[in-house]
Amino acid sequence: MTAPAPDFYDPAAFMEALVAAGLVIPTPVQGGWGRGPVFEDLLQRFDAHVMREAADDGATELTFPPIIARTMIESLGYLDNFPQLVGSIHSFFGKEAQARELSQRVHDGQRWEDLLDITESMLLPAACYPVYPVFSGLLPEGGRLVTVKNWCYRHEPSAEPTRLQSFRMREFIRVGRPDEVEAWRDAWLHRGLALLRGLGLPVESDVANDPFFGRAGKMMAVSQREQRLKFEIVVPVIAADRPTAICSFNWHQEHFSGKFGIRAAGGETAHTACLGFGLERVTLALLKHHGLDPAAWPADVRQALWP
Amino acid sequence: MTAPAPDFYDPAAFMEALVAAGLVIPTPVQGGWGRGPVFEDLLQRFDAHVMREAADDGATELTFPPIIARTMIESLGYLDNFPQLVGSIHSFFGKEAQARELSQRVHDGQRWEDLLDITESMLLPAACYPVYPVFSGLLPEGGRLVTVKNWCYRHEPSAEPTRLQSFRMREFIRVGRPDEVEAWRDAWLHRGLALLRGLGLPVESDVANDPFFGRAGKMMAVSQREQRLKFEIVVPVIAADRPTAICSFNWHQEHFSGKFGIRAAGGETAHTACLGFGLERVTLALLKHHGLDPAAWPADVRQALWP
Numbered sequence: 001m002t003a004p005a006p007d008f009y010d011p012a013a014f015m016e017a018l019v020a021a022g023l024v025i026p027t028p029v030q031g032g033w034g035r036g037p038v039f040e041d042l043l044q045r046f047d048a049h050v051m052r053e054a055a056d057d058g059a060t061e062l063t064f065p066p067i068i069a070r071t072m073i074e075s076l077g078y079l080d081n082f083p084q085l086v087g088s089i090h091s092f093f094g095k096e097a098q099a100r101e102l103s104q105r106v107h108d109g110q111r112w113e114d115l116l117d118i119t120e121s122m123l124l125p126a127a128c129y130p131v132y133p134v135f136s137g138l139l140p141e142g143g144r145l146v147t148v149k150n151w152c153y154r155h156e157p158s159a160e161p162t163r164l165q166s167f168r169m170r171e172f173i174r175v176g177r178p179d180e181v182e183a184w185r186d187a188w189l190h191r192g193l194a195l196l197r198g199l200g201l202p203v204e205s206d207v208a209n210d211p212f213f214g215r216a217g218k219m220m221a222v223s224q225r226e227q228r229l230k231f232e233i234v235v236p237v238i239a240a241d242r243p244t245a246i247c248s249f250n251w252h253q254e255h256f257s258g259k260f261g262i263r264a265a266g267g268e269t270a271h272t273a274c275l276g277f278g279l280e281r282v283t284l285a286l287l288k289h290h291g292l293d294p295a296a297w298p299a300d301v302r303q304a305l306w307p
Numbered sequence: 308m309t310a311p312a313p314d315f316y317d318p319a320a321f322m323e324a325l326v327a328a329g330l331v332i333p334t335p336v337q338g339g340w341g342r343g344p345v346f347e348d349l350l351q352r353f354d355a356h357v358m359r360e361a362a363d364d365g366a367t368e369l370t371f372p373p374i375i376a377r378t379m380i381e382s383l384g385y386l387d388n389f390p391q392l393v394g395s396i397h398s399f400f401g402k403e404a405q406a407r408e409l410s411q412r413v414h415d416g417q418r419w420e421d422l423l424d425i426t427e428s429m430l431l432p433a434a435c436y437p438v439y440p441v442f443s444g445l446l447p448e449g450g451r452l453v454t455v456k457n458w459c460y461r462h463e464p465s466a467e468p469t470r471l472q473s474f475r476m477r478e479f480i481r482v483g484r485p486d487e488v489e490a491w492r493d494a495w496l497h498r499g500l501a502l503l504r505g506l507g508l509p510v511e512s513d514v515a516n517d518p519f520f521g522r523a524g525k526m527m528a529v530s531q532r533e534q535r536l537k538f539e540i541v542v543p544v545i546a547a548d549r550p551t552a553i554c555s556f557n558w559h560q561e562h563f564s565g566k567f568g569i570r571a572a573g574g575e576t577a578h579t580a581c582l583g584f585g586l587e588r589v590t591l592a593l594l595k596h597h598g599l600d601p602a603a604w605p606a607d608v609r610q611a612l613w614p
Contacts, residue, residue: 025369027437028376029428034437035370062332063342065473066373066458067394069335079419080410083399088423089430090397091462092390096521103387112386113425116395118418119462121336121472123396123430130334130341151373151458155398155426165428166372214403 011238014288015161021292030157031165035280042294043283045305046199047149047170050277052307053195059147059172064130066151066166067121072133075259078125081212081220087123087153090116123153127169128274132256135175135272141265143176145184149279162237162244162281171276175257177264181271185231185251188275192233192247200301201235201246201285208232208248229253237285246281250274318545321595322468328599337464338472342587349601350590352612353506354456354477357584359614360502366454366479371437373458373473374428379440382566385432388519388527394430394460397423430460434476435581439563442482442579448572450483452491456586469544469551469588478583482564484571488578492558495582499540499554507608508542508553508592515539515555536560544592553588557581 007013018024018039025034035043067089073079079086090113092102098115105112124130127150135144149170156163174184189205196203208230209221224230229251234243250273256262257270264270290297314320325331325346332341342350374396380386386393397420399409405422412419431437434457442451456477463470481491496512503510515537516528531537536558541550557580563569564577571577597604 025371025441027371027440028378029374032372032374032376032428034372034441037368040368040370061344061347063347064332064334065339065341065471067336067339067460067473069339071335074413079399079413083401083406083409086398086423087426087428088397088420089460089462090395090420091393092386094390099390099521102390106381106386111425113395113397116393118420119394120464121339121394133334134332134341153374153396155396157427164372166374214406 009236009239011160011162014238015159017292018161018284018287023287023292024161029165030159031163033164038294039283039287042286042305043168043279046277046282046286047279049199049305049307050170050195051147053191054147054172057145057172059145061147061149062131062134064124064127064148064150066124066153068124068130070118070120070122072129073122073125076129076256081210081217082125084213085125085154085156085211087125087155089119089121089123091119093117124150125152125154127152127171127276128173131173132175132260132262132272135257135262135270136260138263138267139176139265139270143174143180143264143270145175146173147171148173160238162284164280167281168279169276170279171274173272173274175262175270175272177266177268178253178271181273182251185249185273185275189231189233189249192249192275192277196233196235196247196282198300199286199304200298201289203233203235203246204243205231205233208245235285235289237281237288244281244285245278246285247275247277316543316546318467318469321545322466324599325468325591325594330594330599331468336472337466338470340471345601346590346594349593349612350475350586353584353589353593354586356506356612356614357477357502358454360498361454361479364452364479366452368454369438369441371431371434371455371457373431373460375431375437377425377427377429379436380429380432383436383563388517388524389432391520392432392461392463392518394432394462396426396428396430398426400424431457432459432461434459434478434583435480438480439482439567439569439579442564442569442577443567445570445574446483446572446577450481450487450571450577452482453480454478455480467545469591471587474588475586476583477586478581480579480581482569482577482579484573484575485560485578488580489558492556492580492582496538496540496556499556499582499584503540503542503554503589505607506593506611507605508589508596510540510542510553511550512538512540515552542592542596544588544595551588551592552585553592554582554584 233247540554
């Protein structure tokens with residue numbers, strides 16, 4: 001492989017190349033772009049590779065829509081911690097006269113959102129959220145393991161190609177006794193690193209924190225790091241010195257299990273943990289490190305993804 | 308097959324049976340339920356069956372997120388015609404003090420949505436919408452064909468299992484000369500009927516109309532029917548006398564091509580048409596007509612879906 005060009009990590013040049021190659025389809029929404037057939041094929045191949053690696057674990061696969069009950073988001077503290085990221089869904093509940101006014105304002109280029117009202121739903125911010133209520137009650141011996149692949153929404157518009165408002169995560173969610181859950185998280189951290197290194201990505205893992213809002217959030221972030229509750233696997237994609245997180249591991253302890261009354265087989269409150277691969281980000285990392293033409297990727301990477 | 312029970316078309320009993328069989332996972336949102344592994348496998352198998360049938364057409368597959376630019380929805384007249392179905396995405400843009408107030412109101416059980424503001428996006432109401440801008444300009448000889456499978460949102464909460472707020476559509480979008488587009492639509496109408504009858508579903512096709520809002524909408528619906536712009540393929544799923552649409556065909560004439568400057572190879576304004584399979588609805592129709600255990604489905608249906 002020839003040495004990377006000096007602008008190897010220029011995000012604007014990367015985006016331009018992705019669009020020129022038909023991998024990314026521009027839309028008017030920053031971080032809301034479309035995926036061309038080759039991009040989407042790579043994304044699905046990586047997901048299938050993860051699922052083959054995890055096949056013996058026997059995870060139950062559930063599928064949820066990209067919306068979630070407003071009451072869930074309220075009760076989980078998401079509006080306390082990440083208000084800047086939420087997507088609240090509003091619709092029109094009026095009669096004829098209000099509908100005419102709405103239509104008129106749209107045509108006049110005036111603002112019209114005060115004619116809407118909230119619905120019972122918000123956009124799903126994390127693929128695993130709808131899973132926890134499913135676990136309510138007493139778990140079987142050994143706990144449970146579920147996997148989901150869902151569209152997530154975060155309101156953080158950006159022209160930077162790895163920063164999406166709407167993206168897919170493949171997540172695994174483990175629930176059980178605290179020691180079972182922590183051991184599972186530790187084992188997957190090693191497995192995730194090996195899986196991504198096997199695809200030729202120069203990944204590293206590190207303690208991390210969620211993007212909590214504001215001053216109080218800074219303390220939450222410090223506490224999360226001190227307790228080592230969140231790890232990320234990172235790889236340079238758009239900057240050599242600010243690597244991009246492509247996989248993250250969260251140990252929630254009793255955060256979800258307390259709220260939904262999830263008890264381990266012995267009766268004590270269970271722990272939960274999850275890990276998620278950012279499917280678009282992994283795809284972008286592969287394209288950045290192996291080039292925009294998958295036919296020319298290294299033989300071992302191709303063998304893993306085209307088995 | 309034994310005769311259907313007297314309550315064969317009781318929607319509440321159907322939903323209860325779907326949940327008991329683990330096919331549907333209840334959530335607090337009406338029409339926002341989760342899909343168990345068997346349901347999702349059937350849905351993906353039907354989609355793969357459609358794609359095999361259409362393989363020789365050489366459609367280009369594009370993938371878009373479940374959000375779309377607000378400006379697109381405004382300019383396409385969706386707020387004039389279907390305001391009652393929209394999902395407008397709102398988020399929080401405030402500073403510390405407003406965030407504290409938001410958090411306090413959430414904890415006090417008070418309404419908090421006036422602390423949000425609109426974003427640049429809305430939920431995607433139809434899988435084909437993001438495709439039309441991609442066609443802008445002069446088409447190649449013979450026009451173009453694209454396929455998408457996207458999550459759509461419609462705000463119509465209901466306990467009835469075929470009425471979903473968030474669901475997937477497999478769509479094909481054809482753009483070209485008016486005669487090419489109409490012939491393609493007619494051919495697919497026959498093909499869609501044959502494909503669904505081949506899966507043992509007692510389907511019929513009929514002229515249809517979209518659910519336009521209000522009194523003015525009634526006239527739009529009559530006009531759409533008179534011009535035979537919309538057809539549906541329907542099958543009884545939750546009522547014998549009110550069959551459910553599981554596939555629909557829309558001939559938009561110049562509605563999209565005029566807005567996005569799409570011209571046929573000869574230079575004249577192109578026409579567009581689309582057809583979409585409602586993937587959850589087809590899956591529910593198969594479960595209703597062949598029973599909740601796919602292992603016991605008729606041999607020819609299994610052969611088609613498990614090739």
